[in-house]
Amino acid sequence: MKKITTLFTILLLTIRLSLAGEGMWIPMLLEQLNEPEMKSMGMRISAEDIYSINKSSLKDAILLFGRGCTAEIISDQGLILTNHHCGYGQIQRHSTLEHDYLTTGFWAMDKSQELPNPGLSVTLLIRMEDVSKQVLEGVKAGMSEKERADIIKANTSRIEKAAMEGTSYNARIRPFYYGNEYYLLITQTFNDVRLVGAPPSNIGKFGGDTDNWMWPRHTGDFSMFRIYVNKNNEPADYSPDNVPYKPKSHLPVSLKGVEKNDFTFVFGYPGSTQEYLPSYAIGMITGTENPPAIRLRENRLAIFDRYMQQSDLVRIQYSNKYAGVANYWKKMIGENRGIRKLDAIEKKQALEKQFTEWANADNARKALYGGLLPSFEKAYNRLLPISETETYLIEAGLGIEVLRFAYGFSQLAQKSRDKTTSAEEISKLADQMKSNAEGYFKNYHMPVDRDVFAALMADWVQHQEPSALPDLIQKQAIVWNNDFVAWSQDIYAKSMFTDESRLGKFLNSYKATKAKKIESDPMFQLAQSVYDYYFSKVQPESQQITMQLDSLQRIYMQALMEFQPNRRFYPDANSTLRVTYGVVDDYYPRDAVFYRHYTTLEGIMEKEDPAIYDYVVEPRLKELYNSKDYGRYAANDGSMRIAFIASNHTTGGNSGSPVLNADGQLVGVNFDRNWEGTMSDLMYDPDQCRNISLDIRYCLFIIDKFAGAGHLVDEMTIVD
Ligand code: ARG
Ligand code: GLU
Numbered sequence: 001m002k003k004i005t006t007l008f009t010i011l012l013l014t015i016r017l018s019l020a021g022e023g024m025w026i027p028m029l030l031e032q033l034n035e036p037e038m039k040s041m042g043m044r045i046s047a048e049d050i051y052s053i054n055k056s057s058l059k060d061a062i063l064l065f066g067r068g069c070t071a072e073i074i075s076d077q078g079l080i081l082t083n084h085h086c087g088y089g090q091i092q093r094h095s096t097l098e099h100d101y102l103t104t105g106f107w108a109m110d111k112s113q114e115l116p117n118p119g120l121s122v123t124l125l126i127r128m129e130d131v132s133k134q135v136l137e138g139v140k141a142g143m144s145e146k147e148r149a150d151i152i153k154a155n156t157s158r159i160e161k162a163a164m165e166g167t168s169y170n171a172r173i174r175p176f177y178y179g180n181e182y183y184l185l186i187t188q189t190f191n192d193v194r195l196v197g198a199p200p201s202n203i204g205k206f207g208g209d210t211d212n213w214m215w216p217r218h219t220g221d222f223s224m225f226r227i228y229v230n231k232n233n234e235p236a237d238y239s240p241d242n243v244p245y246k247p248k249s250h251l252p253v254s255l256k257g258v259e260k261n262d263f264t265f266v267f268g269y270p271g272s273t274q275e276y277l278p279s280y281a282i283g284m285i286t287g288t289e290n291p292p293a294i295r296l297r298e299n300r301l302a303i304f305d306r307y308m309q310q311s312d313l314v315r316i317q318y319s320n321k322y323a324g325v326a327n328y329w330k331k332m333i334g335e336n337r338g339i340r341k342l343d344a345i346e347k348k349q350a351l352e353k354q355f356t357e358w359a360n361a362d363n364a365r366k367a368l369y370g371g372l373l374p375s376f377e378k379a380y381n382r383l384l385p386i387s388e389t390e391t392y393l394i395e396a397g398l399g400i401e402v403l404r405f406a407y408g409f410s411q412l413a414q415k416s417r418d419k420t421t422s423a424e425e426i427s428k429l430a431d432q433m434k435s436n437a438e439g440y441f442k443n444y445h446m447p448v449d450r451d452v453f454a455a456l457m458a459d460w461v462q463h464q465e466p467s468a469l470p471d472l473i474q475k476q477a478i479v480w481n482n483d484f485v486a487w488s489q490d491i492y493a494k495s496m497f498t499d500e501s502r503l504g505k506f507l508n509s510y511k512a513t514k515a516k517k518i519e520s521d522p523m524f525q526l527a528q529s530v531y532d533y534y535f536s537k538v539q540p541e542s543q544q545i546t547m548q549l550d551s552l553q554r555i556y557m558q559a560l561m562e563f564q565p566n567r568r569f570y571p572d573a574n575s576t577l578r579v580t581y582g583v584v585d586d587y588y589p590r591d592a593v594f595y596r597h598y599t600t601l602e603g604i605m606e607k608e609d610p611a612i613y614d615y616v617v618e619p620r621l622k623e624l625y626n627s628k629d630y631g632r633y634a635a636n637d638g639s640m641r642i643a644f645i646a647s648n649h650t651t652g653g654n655s656g657s658p659v660l661n662a663d664g665q666l667v668g669v670n671f672d673r674n675w676e677g678t679m680s681d682l683m684y685d686p687d688q689c690r691n692i693s694l695d696i697r698y699c700l701f702i703i704d705k706f707a708g709a710g711h712l713v714d715e716m717t718i719v720d
Pocket of ligand 1: 208
């Protein structure tokens with residue numbers, strides 16, 4: 001009976017995993033793997049319309065935005081759409097107390113007003129190719145990991161070089177399925193990307209960090225940019241002579257909206273998932289890593305918040321940092337809850353038990369795979385304490401801003417000591433440090449960081465054995481008798497890295513002989529101690545175990561595919577272009593609680609609270625609400641739809657991704673997941689996992705009716 005039950009669980013697991021919703025699929029393999037299912041779910045276009053190298057296809061309108069988001073081209077003049085939180089850093093950098101675009105929003109009323117963003121780029125995928133055979137050429141069973149890695153490295157760089165020859169494209173090979181397959185990605189990067197429009201934060205970040213990762217949601221999370229190119233329509237560095245990019249394709253925009261059960265797909269750049277980890281790894285992430293990270297971030301956020309409430313300048317300086325720290329803080333809380341509720345560890349254990357029985361049932365298989373899970377267990381047991389130490393180093397040590405900043409001066413100190421460095425090189429480096437410092441201090445408020453220092457140090461020392469602490473922290477904790485406030489006051493007063501004018505003076509007259517002053521600075525010394533500890537005590541061992549785990553994971557992946565021959569496996573997200581598809585769907589987050597699949601402007605009015613920054617409603621939006629002046633952007637029932645949820649399997653990096661309907665038209669912009677579903681990076685649950693999208697009609701309404709920037713809507717291809 002027991003046997004039947006577990007078998008049954010496995011069967012269920014297998015079936016569940018093949019249901020649509022779960023999976024981030026490779027665009028070039030859609031036709032082969034997914035098209036029939038997509039069509040059966042309602043899709044009316046073909047896989048070839050989504051990804052083709054012979055004709056223009058939707059993929060020619062999908063961009064990797066900056067380092068970690070997605071954007072899409074929505075006009076034949078290179079206009080692009082992404083999330084407000086993806087453009088947040090840019091909007092923030094253009095904001096000052098006089099022009100506070102974070103608060104007021106920004107709209108370029110013509111192209112001359114669009115704002116350049118040094119450092120921001122967007123990347124287009126030209127084509128991809130399966131190069132597994134070529135990359136693995138020469139790799140043989142029984143080779144050491146090192147031999148294997150060397151061969152792969154040599155093959156990879158040879159293939160990449162050949163692919164780039166004679167083109168202006170980039171070529172990069174990425175491993176899929178933990179190195180069982182390799183794909184070549186040919187891309188084109190644009191560096192002149194200008195800010196076109198952003199709503200006020202009251203709209204673009206409505207609900208702020210309180211509503212973040214949650215449904216029901218009412219955030220108008222979008223911002224717009226434009227790609228500029230040279231006269232030949234080629235990527236070029238910023239120049240006032242550049243012209244708007246003419247894309248191969250741009251997304252048509254639908255005003256039809258979505259209803260429950262409608263087919264949708266999301267086309268974008270999911271960053272990273274780990275769906276095939278063994279149970280031990282899930283235990284480590286949720287038991288060892290997440291809890292201290294959550295607690296340490298809570299400490300930091302409380303301090304940020306206190307100072308941001310007191311000063312508009314500090315609010316602007318720390319808004320981006322706050323959002324960044326808060327985002328994964330909340331994600332980790334949701335992930336831990338989701339894993340527990342889903343019994344994810346137990347489910348993995350059940351699968352592993354079946355797997356082991358299967359592996360041991362055959363002698364040849366036993367030789368290959370029989371030792372996998374015990375080896376995993378051993379490796380994770382070794383990794384556990386190291387990963388805990390690492391978590392503290394990152395979340396406590398590197399959570400201190402000035403510590404990271406001070407460490408950035410190591411190179412200058414080293415070069416100054418090195419007799420072969422020319423005076424010219426030294427002064428160039430000092431100049432560069434000066435300009436880094438300017439950027440750093442623009443968003444730095446020392447008292448915030450000093451309080452953070454005291455709080456994080458206290459937590460760190462309290463929770464870690466002395467041997468797991470960097471030397472200097474161990475010593476100073478004793479010197480200061482664990483009075484971290486007193487220590488913070490002393491070190492922040494003594495260090496020059498906490499004081500813009502002192503540091504400026506020092507750098508202005510910098511000479512190699514002054515390296516001593518860097519080296520004797522107490523904050524620099526502390527930073528060195530923290531990094532030294534990491535590089536000498538933590539990294540070597542963690543790297544060694546990680547390498548072993550990579551190899552186990554590669555074999556385990558291959559073994560799982562043999563063990564479950566009927567299961568359709570998708571590769572974990574790795575910041576390459578993917579398609580995920582599902583249907584618009586509601587859900588029950590808890591017993592007796594039901595969540596509808598869409599929200600409306602009514603909900604914004606319900607949430608309104610003039611006393612709370614996150615819930616202030618713009619007077620102009622209220623006016624439009626009162627007069628019901630929604631124009632053609634209203635839903636059939638007359639309401640203004642704000643956001644909707646669907647069962648598309650998304651993750652970080654999918655922010656800004658287009659959400660397309662059965663005809664391949666833009667109906668939404670992905671911007672989040674629901675809290676109950678954040679464990680989908682480790683295990684997906686079709687019952688609870690939903691992606692959250694901005695309804696494109698609300699976006700157009702804000703641009704047109706709210707901001708009076710209808711010329712931008714006129715640029716788009718609108719379909720009714
Ligand atoms: N949770 C979303 C994502 O992971 C939105 C984050 C930005 N918003 C915020 N309130 N911090 O990126
Ligand atoms: N907001 C996330 C991002 O920036 C998307 C939400 C998720 O993790 O699914 O990519």
